[in-house]
Amino acid sequence: MSKNKYQRLLSFLPLLGMLPTLEGCKWTLLDPKGQVGLDEQNLIITATLMMLLVVIPVIIMTFAFAWKYRASNTSAIYAPKWSHSTKIEITVWLVPILIIIALGSITYKSTHALDPYHSLESNVTPVNIEVVALDWKWLFIYPDLGIATINEIQFPEHTPLNFKITSDTVMNSFFIPALGSQIYAMAGMQTNLHLIANKKAEMDGISANYSGAGFAGMKFKAISTSQEDFIAWVAKVKAAPKLLDQDEYDTLAKQSQNNSVALYSKYMPNLFQKIISKYVGMKPGKQIQHEKSSCG
Incomplete structure (x- = not known):
């Protein structure tokens, strides 16, 4: 490793020293004190997890493909004229479409349920x-x-x-x-x-x-x-x-x-x-x- 690379790595050390100071930080939106905040927290978590169904496999496949088809792997199939796969097309289109439909349904229902103009049901006088x-x-x-x-x-x-x-x-x-x-x-x-x-x-x-x-x-x-x-x-x-x-x-x-x-x-x-x-x-x-x- 060259001297310049060492210098670049050392430049990140001050940032690592800041991590302990973040231990006392609170993400208020993820620490709700009321029912509306709790419902919104659940919506944020649900939407994030559903989007990760696409993001995580893509990240994994990126590294897997880069490793499998590296220049030194002579056993990998080389197909320079390959241009289409029905199975891949179905996967890359169907999965996101299903996730978007699910997210759309959840968003539609939660948008109406969490309408700020809707009064909250309670037996207590507001x-x-x-x-x-x-x-x-x-x-x-x-x-x-x-x-x-x-x-x-x-x-x-x-x-x-x-x-x-x-x-x-x-x-x-x-x-x-x-x-x-x-x-x-x-x-x-x-x-x-x-x-x-x-x-x-x-x-x-x-x-x-x-x-x-x-x-x-x-x-x-x-x-x-x-x-x-x-x-x-x-x-x-x-x-x-x-x-x-x-x-x-x-x-x-x-x-x-x-x-x-x-x-x-x-x-x-x-x-x-x-x-x-x-x-x-x-x-x-x-x-x-x-x-x-x-x-x-």
Whole structure:
């Protein structure tokens, strides 16, 4: 082996030294905390295994053919005029076609079963949460409880979550990887998402769509708790001194980065719908005029 080859091999040693640091990494999509995430994990694994039915044999045959028909193997059949084999044609076409049919069937069924707009079947009363994407923070409104938060939501385990999502800025994408599914937040529009947590956990939530300079810090915590702990948390928020009136909302709507958690014991009536409505029918370039309102 030449000196240059040794040098190339040695250049990979620093990469090998990085492998131990990956032991603590978690692939969140493959460690779901909710039923939707679990179903999506199963779909990813199933689709991958089915595709490997083609990939693995091809890799094996590539090495096998290269070895069998190497120049030094004089016993290998040499057929320079060979051009067709019915058996090979049937194999290379039929197997992929069957896999595509199977994948198509699975994808069709799972696409409808995992439709984010479909509510989840449960005997438990769902928690309704209205979500507003801002620059660069998340506003969460609990319409049934009369409270609001910034960059944190809590909810009981084994309880369906009904999200209504919009944006008061550019398009974002609301995503809690451990619970599965993501869906866009767009100004003047409402999207829906239904999730559930199967266990107690503290999960990371993110914007999965680049939205400007503060995008990297546009994160929030999604915490599933016991019913008792959730009731205690709601009481804590209701006792918070902050009120989400128009002046406070105007401040929130301004661009700011790496925002900390904030709790609001009250918010303006119909805030979520007002945020959507102010963009309906708006012409490009028209300035937004905030309507003064106070907390109810």
